[in-house]
Amino acid sequence: MKMFILDSYALLCLFDKKRRPEKEAVIKYLEDAEKNRIKLYISKVNEGEVFYKLYKYLGGPIATGFREDLKRGLFPLHVVSVNDKRAEAASLIKAQYPISYADAFCIELAKDMNLPVITDDPEFESVGNIIKIIPLSTQSRREK
Numbered sequence: 708m709k710m711f712i713l714d715s716y717a718l719l720c721l722f723d724k725k726r727r728p729e730k731e732a733v734i735k736y737l738e739d740a741e742k743n744r745i746k747l748y749i750s751k752v753n754e755g756e757v758f759y760k761l762y763k764y765l766g767g768p769i770a771t772g773f774r775e776d777l778k779r780g781l782f783p784l785h786v787v788s789v790n791d792k793r794a795e796a797a798s799l800i801k802a803q804y805p806i807s808y809a810d811a812f813c814i815e816l817a818k819d820m821n822l823p824v825i826t827d828d829p830e831f832e833s834v835g836n837i838i839k840i841i842p843l844s845t846q847s848r849r850e851k
Contacts, residue, residue: 710746712817714826715753717843729827729843740783748785752812787816806830814838
């Protein structure tokens with residue numbers, strides 16, 4: 708079974724009206740995960756990033772609803788907790804690359820699990836030498 712890491716950028720596309728092709732690509736990944744064709748993982752830090760951005764830009768009820776739906780299993784995502792080892796590895800990645808701290812946790816998870824990251828976040832261009840990146844925009848064009 709194919710497995711992937713979802714970056715927060717990918718999940719946030721679900722809520723962004725301007726990112727319709729990317730949203731459709733994310734929905735396809737989620738549908739495939741729902742049908743047990745693939746497995747999707749996300750770092751707890753990235754889940755928190757999605758929550759706070761939804762809260763900040765769309766309001767508390769939407770952010771809380773997202774988190775509750777995730778906990779109830781309505782999103783076919785496996786949330787991976789952060790421990791000391793992950794935090795230390797992510798902080799080293801952050802120190803070495805021009806990325807956000809939350810992105811460092813996504814990259815650390817991808818490295819640790821040896822899985823590709825699904826994202827269109829331009830910050831990930833700088834880490835293409837240490838992880839595989841699957842751009843959402845490429846995926847959405849392939850489906851047409």
